[in-house]
Amino acid sequence: MGSQKILNCISNKTFHILNCAFLIIVLIFQSLVLNTYIISYTWNWDLASYFWFLGDLFMAGLFVAMSIRAYSYLTEQKLLKKKKEEKHSLSTVPSPVGKSVLGVLPLCYLAWICYATCLVTKVAFIFKSEIINTLKPQDIFGPQLLKFTISSSTIVFILLVAAHHDSEKDSQRALAIKSMCTNTAFELLDSVAFLSILIIKESHLAVTYDFENFVLVFACINFFLPTIALYQYSLSDFGQLEKPLDLNGVYHLSHMSLVNVPYLAVRVYLWSGYGSDISLFVMKNVIGILWHLKDIVPDFILLHKQCRAMRGGIVRHRKVVDECKDDAVELEQI
Secondary structure: OOOHHHHHHHHHHHHHEEEEHHHHHHHHHHHHHHHHHHHHOOHHHHHHHHHHHHHHHEEEEHHHHHHHHHHHHHHHHHHHHHHHHHHHOOOOOOEOOEEEOOOOHHHHHHHHHHHHHHHHHHHHHHHHHHHHHHHHOOOOOOHHHHHHHOOOOHHHHHHHHHOOOOOOOHHHHHHHHHHHHHHHHHHHHHHHHHHHHHHHHHOOOOOOOOHHHHHHHHHHHOOOOOOHHHHHHOOOOOOOOOOOOHHHHHHHHHHHHHHHHHHEEEEHHHHHHOOOOOOOHHHHHHHHHHHHHHHHHHHHHHHHHHHHHHHHHHOOOHHHHHHHHHHHHHHEEE
């Protein structure tokens, strides 16, 4: 029995070490490639361009600190759970959820905000300078490698989430987290495809300055939106407790108004007005809008009742959820 506990502890620690190592490797790969684009295509190899590496070093240190803190927290929670089981108690494990608006392990979403800021800054620099127009499809450091490198942000997100939970395989909690990661990955890949409009040698479109800014701004905004999902899971200790505030309505509204609607409008405009190749993500945008419209009203009803209950301090969260479910059923019947 003791040897089994030791093996479980070693395997758990090994997983977190490997997860952190892969996270740093992906970050290093992405940073090196993007910095190479910036430095190689900067006139006279400006020394100031090398300062991009300072932000990358900061992110590497932040990811390591985040992973260590997450591992320590998960280990502490397991020990508390074992003590409860030994005492044959049916009460839940104490958790900071509900005691702080920051949630559990706030470094998870703070680290993503810092990472998205660094990534968006580099992407904006590349696309707003002449770098993007000098890339040739036949070169190794061409537009394809650039898109692949930006797309690696999906791997960073998945590894970041994996460091913050220890849910059992095929459990409801694990499936919910997996679904969140999958949806976020598709959203980030959609932004990369959206940025392709600005690569003239691929899209064969000479866009105006204002249109270029419009595409770049909305593409970059999407890299910050996963913060909402991370913050919501932080409030619930990554699915272990009921959420004090359900932010699904905010999530749906932000993705509909800042991603799917503008992306769809631009793609249909280029397709109908300029004969541009239609992207398969058009159907993703349509499905996303329909999904958001279906869920946004019940989600905001739930959020409103939760806020009212928190102000009153009387109605319990579970009762609020039940009331919202009844309202949702009435809406579906209408």
